[in-house]
Amino acid sequence: MSIRDEQREKRRHEILETALDLFIRKGYAATKISDIAQSVGMSVGLMFHYFESKEKLYEELIRCGVSGPMSTMAPTNKEPLEFFEGTAELIFQYVRAQPFVAKMFVLMSQAFFNEAAPKGVKDVLQEFDIYTPTCLLMKEGQANGTIREGDPYALSIAYWCAIQGIAEQTAMNPELPCPESDWIVDMIRRKTK
Numbered sequence: 001m002s003i004r005d006e007q008r009e010k011r012r013h014e015i016l017e018t019a020l021d022l023f024i025r026k027g028y029a030a031t032k033i034s035d036i037a038q039s040v041g042m043s044v045g046l047m048f049h050y051f052e053s054k055e056k057l058y059e060e061l062i063r064c065g066v067s068g069p070m071s072t073m074a075p076t077n078k079e080p081l082e083f084f085e086g087t088a089e090l091i092f093q094y095v096r097a098q099p100f101v102a103k104m105f106v107l108m109s110q111a112f113f114n115e116a117a118p119k120g121v122k123d124v125l126q127e128f129d130i131y132t133p134t135c136l137l138m139k140e141g142q143a144n145g146t147i148r149e150g151d152p153y154a155l156s157i158a159y160w161c162a163i164q165g166i167a168e169q170t171a172m173n174p175e176l177p178c179p180e181s182d183w184i185v186d187m188i189r190r191k192t193k
Helices: 003-026 033-040 054-072 080-097 099-112 119-126 131-144 152-172 181-185
Strands: none
Touching: 003 033, 003 054, 003 099, 033 054, 054 080, 054 099, 054 119, 080 099, 080 131, 080 152, 080 181, 099 119, 099 152, 131 152, 152 181
């Protein structure tokens, strides 16, 4: 990659970070492309060299927000409980080290309820299903005796909503301590007597 390409990519990432911050603070509808351009110190015209519209910029962030969690659900040979432990730990490491990641959880939560979201964003969100592959792993863990009994879909919801809530709190209150990942996993772990 050339120096020019690196600079362009760095500037593009700066725009994404700034837009993410504005979208979660002001909301999609209230954020103007001129707000984003002004915050990154560029003209609106130059901004369109990076993103053709506010809608495309928002859609890019939503695609990022979908691809992150879905990439964690790639097929694995790990035992389900080990997978859930590793996934929670990895996500919390990212959330603590990279405010962008924590803020993405806030954006995604808002996007699901955003009636003003463009059609392209709604289409991307329609494809997002973290619970089905998680549910399959829950069933596998129940079969091998490591995951507690109960509705595997409900267990999947408990696992992901706990991570979601912690990530959102970390984004909005970075000075607060982040809970340990094994606390989350203990919700789904089969108790031994």
